[in-house]
Structures are given as structure tokens and as C-alpha cells.
Amino acid sequence: MPETVSAGEAEEAALLGLAPAAPSATERYGPHPSQVIDLYGPPGGPLVAVLHGGFWREAYDRVHLSPLAAALAGGYGLRVALVEYRRVGGGGGRPGTFDDVGAALDHLRGSGELRALAGHSAGGHLALWAASRGAARCPVVAVAPVADLARAHELGLSGGAVAELLGGEEHLAARLPEADPMLLPPPDPEAVPVVLLHGTEDADVPVELSRRYAAARPAARLAELPGTGHYAPVTPGTAAFELLARELARYAGVRHLGV
Template identity: 50%
Template sequence: MTDSREVLTRPAPPPDLTLRYGPLPDHVIDVRLPSSGAGAPLVVVLHGGFWRSAYDRTHTGPMAGALAAAGYVVAIPEYRRTGREGGWPGTFEDVATALDAVPSLLEPYATTPPVVLGHSAGGHLAVWAATRPSARMRAVVSLAGCLDLAMCADLRLDDGATDLLLGGSPTEVPDRYAAADPARLPLPTAPVKLLHGTSDDRVPIEVSRSYAARLGVPLRELPGVGHFALIDPLSRAWPAVLEALPR
């Protein structure tokens, strides 16, 4: 199965709303609403891109539109990334602030606590955020997530994106890895599901396998599926993504 990056630039309808959760330019949340109206289940999508400013929330348009069509209220927060005032600690502060603000901001449209779904670097941020004492989530779903940061650093994924995020290697800034690496943190209280393709050449499946083995979390391995198929509603992997979301 070809792992096409075409989904990253595929045109999609604009969001129905854009809300603010803070004062900075990146402190915004795009919202897409289902045709079913108010009271639909809420999904918060944390986008990937190895935490880099070259990638923003716009590439989630096809995925967000498909989730709204499936009956979800969909919220896609932006956050500061490396190269745009992000990294440690700004990226983490933004994600925590956005997730804590979502329930009140989306109260007119969704009445349930959110399911938080993250892809790649967003998968890391979703699971990390779920370990916070203040986290209020129905479930967390990681799609090809960077869930073992020390392994990602050792593998030099995306030319050292993990070191750039945290300002150094695990030996140089061990306290930051201890605070930011889901593989070193307690298991979230919300249920955690992992999906990862066996043909992923961006974040190897061994990263999710490592987290699953450490924390005892179920991992669904998708044979022949690559990195970007998990966010592509036209791919054969998409039904598995929908199945992972609780209704």
C-alpha cells in the first residue's frame, strides 16, 4: 500500500468556527460541527509534524471533515512549535491550556468530555496531556505516536526533532525527558488506545510497541499501513481509526 503524503495538501472545507484560547497567534482552535447539531460527542485532534513550525493544523482538514461527517464535534487546537517560539516548555503549555479550555469553549456544541486523538507528534502530546492531574478526557487515541521520546531521540527521527523539542538529548536534559516522555510517566486514568502501521517509515512501529509493553496498553498493528494513511479518510486504515473512537 502506498503511503501518500497527498492528504497533507488535499483541499478541505474551512472550519465552521475558530475560537481563541489565549493571546498568542497560535492560540486558536478550529472547530467543525456535525450535521446532527448540538450534543454530539467531542473529539480533540492534536496534529503531528514532529513538533515543527513547518506543519500546522491545516493539514488535518480532510480528517476533521470526515470526523464531523461521522457525527463528531471536532476541535483542532494550534500550538507553538519549534521554530515558532515552541519547544520546551511552550509547546506543552499551549497543549495543556487548550485542552483545559476546550470543554467550556465548546459547551454550546458538545456536552461530553473530549476524546483526544493525536497523530505522530500529536499522539505524543495527547498521551502526555492525559497524564496530568487536571486532565478530563473520555479516552485517548494515539495514531503512530511518538510515545517513547528517548527511543525517538536515539533513532534521530526527522533529523533530531526530539532533541530540538526538549533542548537536548536524554543525557543532556534528563529532567525534561522525565517530565515529557509518556514512556516514563504513569499510565493515564483515561483509557488509551494505540494504532500504528507496520510499514511506517516516519515513526517506526517499535516506538508504539515500546510504550505498549512498558505501560500495558493495547496496540492495534495495521499490516502494510504507513504513517499518513492513519489521517487519510480515503485510506483503508480509516475504518480502524473510527473504530478506536468511543461513541
């Protein structure tokens, strides 16, 4: 009998099966090879930034979200900045990964107003971190975020990825308060509104983490996506992706172009 493929595996295969989309330009914000930003869409268009996931590890780079960046640029006329950053195993982890997110956002603000910041999975965690640490200064849309690092560690997500990010089990207690969105000051809801999008069938980052964040941060808005796993919201062509795109377009002040 053929091997059964789970819904989550099917979603992952659909995203990773898309051909990478080449950017219209690439900019550097530092000397490290990972300190780069790929740009999609028209220069001068409303600027939104995207942080990719991959549990903060070197093995996972920004390329898998290049189709998303291209679709947002083509369908909404956005200028999309797909941010790379140093990751665990490649010079990242604490503090480099966090420093890079702040530096990349500062670099982008030098080019104009940043209308919104989106992040998926580990990138969603970094977006929520930026919202609390004053690095975002714009609306944040966190998609399937690792929104509660302590709970993610308790659940053993991705084989101890949280401990790897923070430099090892022995450093967790001391470093969680500076890295965990649940332990940081809540973002100012007027300056930095926060929206969380999370599939109820997410097997990689359970929706429980977003529920816990939303319960602790009543100003944050959680939209649960029934029957949706981890990857559909960042896969162009899905209903979940359209929801993400419309949230970003709303903050950017544009409407769908129908292409």
C-alpha cells in the first residue's frame, strides 16, 4: 500500500516544491554573508519586511519564502524586503540573530517608512521580539510564531531548538527574559499593533503557543485558521496566504491588484 502523507507533510511539500523567485535587488546591512536583504517589487512601493523561519538554524535560509515575497510584490504592488540573518551554526544564535534583526530593520528604515513586519515560525518569534524591544516600530503580523519560548522548550520543539538559540540549557533561565516574547514588555498597541495567524492543525508549532501569547497580551489579535497546518499560510495560492496578504496590504494601505 502507498505510504500515507500527512496534511502537514503535504503543505511542506507544496511550499518547498515552488521554484525560487529571484529578487529585483539585494542589499547588505553588514559584512557577514548572511547579513543581506532581498528586495521584490517596485522601488518606492509600500515597504514590508519578512522574516523567515527554520527554528533559527543555518540549514534553513530565506529562499523558501522567495515565492511568497514575489507573490506579495506582484499581487499587491508592495516593496517586499526578505531578510536574511545569522543563524545557529552559522555565526548566529544569541546575540547575533537578534542583533541582525534589529540592524536589518534599521537599514530598511533608512530607505523609507516600514509599513509592516511579518514573520513565519521562528521568524514570527523574531518579529514579536522586535515588537517588544522597539525594533519594529510598525504593525507586526506573526504567522505560526514560536510565541512562547519557555513553553516551546518544554514541548521539545525541533529537538531543543530554543536551547540552541540561547546558547545551551545552562543559559536558559538567564536568557529567556531577554528573548521570550511572553517575558518581554508588551508592545504598544497604538504604535505596534500585533496580529497572529495560526493554523489549528499545525504540528510543527502548536497553536497553543499563539493562544498563550494572545491571552497574556489582550491587545494582540489572534486569527485561528481551521484545518490549516504550518506551511499553508506562507504558500501562495492558498486561502491562508490570501489572509496574510490582505493583512499586510491593509497595513501598507494598498488593495489587491488582481494579478
